[in-house]
Amino acid sequence: MDIFPTIIMIFGGAGDLTWRKLMPSLFDLYRDGRMPHRFAIIAVDRVPMRDVALHKHFLDGVKRFSRNGKAKGTDWNDFARHVTYQQGDFKDPATYSNLKTRCTHLDQEWKVKAGHIFHLATPPVMIGVIPRMLAGAGLNRNRVRDRIVVEKPIGHDLDSARELNRVLTVSFHESQIFRIDHYLGKETVQNILAFRFANPLFEPIWNRRYVDYVTITVAEEVGVGHRGGYYDHAGALRDMVQNHLMQLLCLVAMEPMVSFNADEIRNKKVDVLHALRPIPRGAVQQCAVRGQYGRGKLHGKKMRGYRQEGDVSTHSPTETFAALKLFVDNWRWQGVPFYLRTGKRLSCQFSEVAIQFRTVPHRSFPAESSRDWHPSRLVLSIQPEEGIVLGFQAKYPGPKMLLRPVEMRFGYQESFAVPSPDAYETLLWDVMNNDPTLFMRADQVEAAWQILMPVLEVWANTRPRHFPNYAAGSWGPKAADELVARDGHEWRPIA
Numbered sequence: 001m002d003i004f005p006t007i008i009m010i011f012g013g014a015g016d017l018t019w020r021k022l023m024p025s026l027f028d029l030y031r032d033g034r035m036p037h038r039f040a041i042i043a044v045d046r047v048p049m050r051d052v053a054l055h056k057h058f059l060d061g062v063k064r065f066s067r068n069g070k071a072k073g074t075d076w077n078d079f080a081r082h083v084t085y086q087q088g089d090f091k092d093p094a095t096y097s098n099l100k101t102r103c104t105h106l107d108q109e110w111k112v113k114a115g116h117i118f119h120l121a122t123p124p125v126m127i128g129v130i131p132r133m134l135a136g137a138g139l140n141r142n143r144v145r146d147r148i149v150v151e152k153p154i155g156h157d158l159d160s161a162r163e164l165n166r167v168l169t170v171s172f173h174e175s176q177i178f179r180i181d182h183y184l185g186k187e188t189v190q191n192i193l194a195f196r197f198a199n200p201l202f203e204p205i206w207n208r209r210y211v212d213y214v215t216i217t218v219a220e221e222v223g224v225g226h227r228g229g230y231y232d233h234a235g236a237l238r239d240m241v242q243n244h245l246m247q248l249l250c251l252v253a254m255e256p257m258v259s260f261n262a263d264e265i266r267n268k269k270v271d272v273l274h275a276l277r278p279i280p281r282g283a284v285q286q287c288a289v290r291g292q293y294g295r296g297k298l299h300g301k302k303m304r305g306y307r308q309e310g311d312v313s314t315h316s317p318t319e320t321f322a323a324l325k326l327f328v329d330n331w332r333w334q335g336v337p338f339y340l341r342t343g344k345r346l347s348c349q350f351s352e353v354a355i356q357f358r359t360v361p362h363r364s365f366p367a368e369s370s371r372d373w374h375p376s377r378l379v380l381s382i383q384p385e386e387g388i389v390l391g392f393q394a395k396y397p398g399p400k401m402l403l404r405p406v407e408m409r410f411g412y413q414e415s416f417a418v419p420s421p422d423a424y425e426t427l428l429w430d431v432m433n434n435d436p437t438l439f440m441r442a443d444q445v446e447a448a449w450q451i452l453m454p455v456l457e458v459w460a461n462t463r464p465r466h467f468p469n470y471a472a473g474s475w476g477p478k479a480a481d482e483l484v485a486r487d488g489h490e491w492r493p494i495a
């Protein structure tokens, strides 16, 4: 089915996100024949640039980051014909009237009123400016054809998120707003819904009767790189937990949706956030752990500490690691702890959800058979492994009844033998198709902030005297292990 003719206007068109993610993804969609028959991409930014230079810059990004590897000359040239540059200050009304004129010309050429996508690949502060300016130029009026895309972070805390949502909804209707959390575009993240609700097998045991606890880990080897300026004002809780980890939690804990309707799914997710037990300020110490990496070694290479990174204060109190213990207060999950952790410069890179099932109610096997006994565990691997692993007990071959843990595996690559699209491909395609299922609604963003506010406030008011408290290339602060060990639990050990 052909997508309606669309003009994509990228604010921050000369910036890093456009170069690294948006253009390679749009090009991959084009190569796969998934762009509309009629489309135009206008990169909008302040720096003067000619189309030729813009194309060269984008081609460089495509070569580095495209899923399809190197761009073939003809494909790229065909695609590049759709891409132009518009120089303009985001605060200047002339920028918007120029865009409007270009849209009108395209409409005349295409003999149709095209859809408009305004993608804000800009610093968050521009959310306060661009929507208002678009509205001033009348580029917000069609509730179906005019759409705006904003990137996380949506706010710095609950109040600022509310204010941004307010500002956005003054100019655009909620149905026109697409808030990106790129985790939702990942195949393996979407597969959580498929796995849970397209199979009758696990849903009956997906509850407090059978599940002992759940761990959600997003571990990164990377440090803050060139993003120190942004990160030092954000930290792991804002940068990762408020969005990516909360989204994973929602998908794992939500009730079955009645239909695959965007608002139905988003309602079920927001129910989880509303059911999260508030963390009293006095309990932050027991429920949350923060860490910051110091110098260390990763894969044999010396790594600098966070405070030695560019644009980071030498006494920075910002956390590069965060772990939380949360409870979902509803019938399904009462009493089941959900442990979340994320960190930078950890010893290996992986994201996963591990569902730890309860042990059997009675051990009828001889004592020697169960020395190596592990309760069943289901691991939903998000990256770099993409698949699902079920760990359970099996009889070890031999005359005796000895039990050993074994694994049953599903891997995306082996099963489907097609490459997974980049999350941005999925999300950009969904925006063009006006499908908001994988995007964050205002109430969801605010509910996620609300639950984290006591932790953010306590951490802001008490300087961490023990930072840095984990070495680059390690498994994070000891206190994160203690957080789960106090309940007799563990993070899934990684080889």
Ligand code: BG6
Pocket: 220, 239, 240
């Ligand atoms: C971004 C964060 O949202 O997600 C980064 O701002 C983080 O700090 C990145 O590195 C992780 O994304 P992915 O897809 O590489 O897991």
